[in-house]
Amino acid sequence: MDDQRPETADPTAAHEPAVPEVDLPGDAFDAVLDSLDDRDPDEILRFEGFSVARGAEGADEDLSGDAADAYRLDPADGDRRTGLTERDLHEALSERAAAVTDWYVFERVVGEFGPRRAFLRWIEDADGETVETRYAALAEGIERAWGELKITATVTDRGERRYDVRHADDAGIPVDELDAYEDPLDARDLVTFDEKGRYRPLKTAPSLAGGWVFPDLGPRDLYETVETIYPATVANWHREREDELDVTHWRETMERQSGIYGVVKTWDRGEGHEHVDWVAEACCDDSQCLKRREWEYDEDTDLDVDGGDGAFPCREPCSVVVSAARKWTRLESEQPRTYEFDLTPSEKEQVEDIIDAVADGRTDEIREADTKEGANRYRTRFLRAKLFDEDGNLGGVPTEPDEE
């Protein structure tokens, strides 16, 4: 079968990554022995493509006394199939070190905890690809995106997984040109402030600063690093994959609030959800938050705004949104009034430009002398000088009519 494949006929044919040579580390072999010890004889331990069990099978009566300590291999693929000594077993497993180390990584190093296991398996598509394909891909480096992170998974010649985590913007930068960290908890300091030194109230805002790298993490530490940078995102992503994501919609979330936030309940007046569309557009857009909003107005009523494309879901309005909603509840209880003052067409457009620039966080990008930009500082100062009276009233019109 194999020899029917044109192996070297065309050197330009799709580059097939080579499967790396893997040595079987002692701790992986010991874990296999432990695991067999914990099993009843005849209860098999499965690896990809073969299995191992303790004890002799019925057919091998000649093994007599030592039978219980012997191992067997199935399928044996040319190796001795039954009555293997520990040494034989070691030899056989060394031949199959990729599959054994793969088992060891997920069963012993990564462990059972659902979110962690699912995340680490997802990184290398362990539920879709064979060990051989994965090890070949890992040898070249498997890259995954998670929010603004770029995760690169590799495998050592002992079958251990190593991960490089950094800001996606720092892709390709040599490790020694970045600040390198080892302890996942150090990530706490990396997520506290944005590039301009401003406090980040929302960890999933796309404002993660770069310039750092965790160049050589093991599987558990990778999970902890991601958990520190984007808390609970893996857990929620995992629930979603299991079809168990518990979404709490807007109405229910607001109903639950108490204390100073209790007032937000009164914002929903049974007159539609336009106000919530605005909240979602203001706060949950991908430009503001990397979570994919899965909550809607209520179970039966979707918002008119798209939830975004994030890898991980948002299952209920977050505390930043609830706090802002409290403010809006008060502001939106005001009645509109008609104010009369004159603007030139360019001034009206300039007001729009200023609102856009603030809303899109672009004010810092507008150059000082670029007076073509409506939100330029000189333009804005000019507008203020021209249109504000000494009390700061736009167009000289007081906010409250009786202020005059």
Place this chain on the structure above:
Amino acid sequence: MQSLVIVAHGSHLNPESSAPTYDHADTIRATGAFDEVRTGFWKEEPHFREVLRTVEGDEIYVVPLFISEGYFTEQVIPRELRLAGWDVSEWGSDGLSADQATLVAEDIDREVHYCGPVGTHRAMADVIVRRAESVTDDPDVGDGFGLAVVGHGTERNENSAKAIEYHADRIAERDRFDEVKALYMDEDPEVDDLPEHFESDDVVLVPLFIADGYHTQEDIPEDVGLCEDHTEGYDVPETVDGTRIWYAGAVGTEPLTADVVLERAADAGADLGTALDDVRETTRVATGD
């Protein structure tokens, strides 16, 4: 597998609010008493609503890093953690004696031990004293010193005044400081008139707050007269009306607070080995030799 979850307020505006939570979590991690130590917040992430789903263990101790029993510990946290069947009577507390309640957290369908807040534990008195030692840089401070324990009065929450009084009384019983007084920010005896309440020339002022923030960095220093405006800063000690005031800042930033977190978990049945002794030792004020 034994897990500790420290829940705290946090802030949308500044990092100081969660800093003590992280510090104490780190101190406890270093003892190795728990297989995992997680933190959850009201205003940061992971939120109370989602922190439990990040927890792997099956023996879970939730300790609120809050000063008193009240709105947060009795309503918000149990609701957000989804503690099935929670009722404040589970704690059977008089406002100071909450210990723990074992309830199923619906979020994860596992039992958690929901502990009383750090601030009302008797060991908090030791932290207040330790805070006085830190700020004076004297492990034997007491002689010739007064101690003022300061916090909100009954206006916001009647239990907050109770906690302040409780610790002040306990420390007074030790006869270590010449005088110990409970003072309040919004009622008599008021912290504004601190020198009037003390005869000692030196008074250590320890605010019973978990983290530094508006109250401890702006409100109290200005009210006490350490400075006209907090932006000017102040010295430690600072003399006000002839009294040298050693302003300690939030007691919850004192490393020994980690010990009280552990005490809470221990009271709820956590197996801590030597962690309590370890923390008491590693957080000590150096004696200078």
